[in-house]
Amino acid sequence: MAPEDALEYLSAGLSENEALLELGCGRGSLIRGLRRNGWNGYYCGVDISNQAINYARKFEDLRSSWVVSDFESFRHPSKWDAVAMIESIYYIRLGELPPVLRRIMGMLREHGVLLVRLHDPDKHAEYVRMIRQLYPKMTIVGNNLFCIAASSRSVDQSK
Numbered sequence: 001m002a003p004e005d006a007l008e009y010l011s012a013g014l015s016e017n018e019a020l021l022e023l024g025c026g027r028g029s030l031i032r033g034l035r036r037n038g039w040n041g042y043y044c045g046v047d048i049s050n051q052a053i054n055y056a057r058k059f060e061d062l063r064s065s066w067v068v069s070d071f072e073s074f075r076h077p078s079k080w081d082a083v084a085m086i087e088s089i090y091y092i093r094l095g096e097l098p099p100v101l102r103r104i105m106g107m108l109r110e111h112g113v114l115l116v117r118l119h120d121p122d123k124h125a126e127y128v129r130m131i132r133q134l135y136p137k138m139t140i141v142g143n144n145l146f147c148i149a150a151s152s153r154s155v156d157q158s159k
């Protein structure tokens with residue numbers, strides 16, 4: 001089951017003609033939940049685990065695609081209205097976070113957002129600190145949910 005807070009946030013925020021990229025999608029529980037909630041937009045799920053993606057693919061859905069890749073080397077020609085990292089950002093080593101996040105933020109459309117969920121923000125406080133340092137306009141949208149708007153990219157690029 002996808003975490004309810006992330007599911008609610010995205011179900012409320014995504015419109016039908018928007019596109020969602022999920023990095024570290026696991027077995028595809030987020031898109032299953034979003035479809036149950038009636039969202040019908042385009043989705044792409046990325047995960048390093050072949051096994052997870054094989055399982056996710058069993059969810060036959062004409063508006064979804066699946067890619068086996070690590071975050072660092074994933075490339076796609078499209079830009080996204082939202083990118084979700086649900087309990088997956090801490091698989092990026094802290095030292096690698098600035099360049100990897102910058103590249104992920106570069107995948108967003110002008111009005112896009114990156115949604116990050118941390119299972120335990122206290123345990124991963126250094127990630128929260130680093131994200132806030134890179135993107136001071138990051139907003140906290142739930143106990144475990146953090147949102148970075150594409151509009152904060154200019155701050156990051158000036159560093």
Ligand SMILES: C[S@@+](CC[C@H](N)C(=O)[O-])C[C@H]1O[C@@H](n2cnc3c(N)ncnc32)[C@H](O)[C@@H]1O
Binds near residue numbers: 025048071088
């Ligand atoms: C804790 S699971 C969360 C899965 C899913 N987001 C969920 O909430 O059910 C973390 C996922 O990140 C994936 N992952 C770990 N390191 C990764 C990397 N470097 N690139 C892509 N995916 C990675 C794992 O295979 C795993 O499926």
